Amino acid sequence: MDDLIAEFLTETNEALADLDLALVKLERTPDDQATLSLIFRLVHTIKGTCGFLGLPRLERVAHAAENVLGRVRDRELAATPGVITAVLASLDRIKLILFALSANGAEPAGDDAACIAALDHAASGEAAPMPAPATEAAAAPEAGAVEAPSAEVASGSQTIRVGVDVLEELMTLVGELVLTRNQLLQISRAEGTNLFTAPLQRLSNITTDLQEGVMKTRMQPIGNAWNKLPRLVRDLAHETGKKIELDMRGQDTELDRQVLELMRDPLTHMVRNSADHGLETPDIRRAAGKKEAGTIRLNAYHEGGHIIIEVADDGRGLDVAAIRAKVLRSGLATEAELAVMTEAQVRHFIFRAGFSTAAAVTAISGRGVGMDVVRSNIERIGGTIELASTPGQGSCFTIKIPLTLAIVSALIVKACGERFAIPQISVLELVRVGGVGGTAAAIEQIGGAPVLRLRDQLLPLISLGTLLRLQEADTKADNATVVVTAVGSGMLGIVVDDVYDTEEIVVKPVAPILRHVTMFSGNTILGDGAVIMILDPNGVARGAGLSASRDRREAGAGSAQAARSDDGMALLLFRVGGQPAPRAVPLNLVARLEDIPREKIEFSSGGAVTQYRGKLMPLIAMDEGGGAGQAAGPTQPVLVFTDGARSMGLMVDEIIDVVHDRLNIELGAARPGLLGTAVIAGEATDVLDTGFWLTQAWRDWFGSAHGTPAHRRLLVVEDSDFFRKLLVPALSAAGYEVTAAGGGAEALRLRDGGLEVDAIVSDIDMPDMDGLEFARQVRAGGGAWATLPMIALTGRGAPADEARGREAGFTDYCQKFERDSLLVSLQQCLTEQVPM
């Protein structure tokens, strides 16, 4: 039978029982407005629900009864016994129909005209002869069951309603019982076999059965959390102009009520996300050769004491490039860190706070509270979430949650004499380390951070005792055990002194005083009566400063890749255009900083110029106004950029500071003149595209005809988008025709594709194929570029490096950002080259 109908039957039967009582009461006290409105409301609800469920017979009868009651309520009709009888008769008729409905799942055929006529008569205020309900009932197919209804309906549905609080209370009591049982078993084990052993065993079994039974009462089908989704998806489809099919499987999978409540919002959010971000519009889908309607598939099933819920869509899949860009822009990781991450790790960034890939904030999603909230909700109930995605084919989120929160299976461990519980769900494996035999694995140190070689992986380790400040950092851990836990997308090894056993524990929340200690998810009482804390591995990871998806701040956490450092550089911070946010430019691009007296600024041909070192220097204002004078003081701070004999001044409001920081830049700034945004000195800072401003000045003031050197073609090989963006305009501005490649392999492909250049400028530190290897390959085998001048760009300038570079085939070596020396070097190389 339909769930809705079943629920309707339960509810209506309850309402009918109330109605019988209330009507009888009304007959005795016809003026009792409270009773009258109660009756009216109940009948009205029945009518409304019938209409909604498409039960026309019931609806007609209830409607007629409601009519009568409405008039009584409005005091147009007295609640005479005749009226009451008519209403009661209609209720009997409703019960009869309900009975057939519960038996067959459909309304029986039959005619209620007489009953309705009697009600209408009553409504019109005339006393009408009452047809005997029992004789009418014979019209119903189940004629024989005239007297059965009430009894049968009650036993037919086999459900009673119990307050949730009663169930909660039962669960608490069962929890206590489980604890006491554990305690008894512990004592019994210590005592050895005696008279109590057998009954205790029975008690234990019964307790287990009781626990399961009570847990079952709290179970609800997950479909209850899903029932709002079809409507939601329909509305979303409508709003976004997409065609979406919702495929729900395993609605009957049951899970704990409490878990269900906590899962409701995350699930809704994920479905929203799939509809909004995941699925494409019909035309895009058609173009991609998929069927127009996208599918969101929800699937729930049991797997080994856990519930697995999958939320999948067949949309575009996660755009790893967009995530990378977003991660850079929001400063969650640096380019270098991203470069060594797998796609899965990059995708995991969507679970980080403040992350949302939607280009535009829509009403549906993209408000920056997104998957991170979903993840933390799921983690809060001891669950995990995983993500798989194939570009163009869709994404699938897999959520694994415990059946119940109240009782979990946990591993009991010991550190520094204290015992702790670690929920079994997050434990992947146990590894013995140290040991006398020497066969066990050993803990190694990287810069003081302990790590463990676990098969093909380097596992970061946290000593529980040290983390919880139970002891001073104890580097020499012999005979310890590493509990390998899954945290977010990664793994973390928790080093403990000893591992005892697994035990079913009853999770009790920690006192409010301790809520800020995120490493604990609760506490529990063990079989021996001891109170111990339950560790939350995700909280432990956070507490260790190592976020689930590798936070930038993790520093000492010992991941091998933290060793890879990015080039720090001196950056000039300044304010411009009245904007409060600072802008930045690499300091070595700036030739000088000048304060030009305001009266020295002249205007010519609509632009500002000043006489500078005997020449006219154009002054560019960074704001749209183009005019000078945005700084209020008597002088105008100017950043002077020079190129050969030419200079250009950029007018700024204020020069703030020079900082030394890593430049983790995010490209794709919407505005020309800016490269993008980076986090510098802890603040989001726009980074100036000097190339843009230089060409602005030159085009305006010197003309393109001016002094372009012989037309030379350059290939720039540089993995960092930022440096590429910086180099290409600068070199173009210097008159070169520049082709850029993102790496050695790409450059070689260009060569094989027949690209002709006159010189190559290449970075040294690049992933996959570094500059040295690239140079060797260019030189080797007499390819098209074998004799070209090659200039290496590097952040470091050690002579040894330079020697290695020359050995690999580089013609010259330049410091990154020393534009002048690069230009000089190019000039030299190319003039030498020309005769060839």
Add this chain to the structure above:
Amino acid sequence: MPDRTGADVSNDLQGAAGGSHVGAQGGDGAFVILTLADQLCGVPVLAVRDVLAYQAIARIPLAPREVAGNLNLRGRIVTAIDLRERLRLPPRPAGAPFMSIVTEHGSELYALLVDEVSEVLTLRHAAMEANPPTLPRIWAEHSHGIYRLEQRLMVVLDVTRLLQLQPDNPDTAIAVAA
């Protein structure tokens, strides 16, 4: 008629079990008398659920320093607060005996660790005197007033305030951060 301090009691103890009773009783109030570093203190008897002799207390790592740990009271987990730490008194000598007074606050149980629980006294509310202005701040903040007993002075402890250990309490916040 509740006197000034009586009114204070009922206001301050809104949430605390027994708090309203103290006010409601009007005339007399019974107090559990305890000792903390030789200072006699009292707690309204209606706020007390249990008095425990020595109990095994499991310490809680990273907890605020006032939190001595957890103890198991007939299957319920009780958070133990060391009143010596709470009131910034010198720590109890190692191995010295202690007792706990169990009280309920916001449906959580707390055990207040004290040096000794001696007796229950019934005292007239009217006899309670306001805190002398010179009382150290930490005491004044956690006391309803003072009774002059025959031999010694007794401080009536404000259980609700004693249990306000949330990080919004600056002392605790510092302790947590340290």
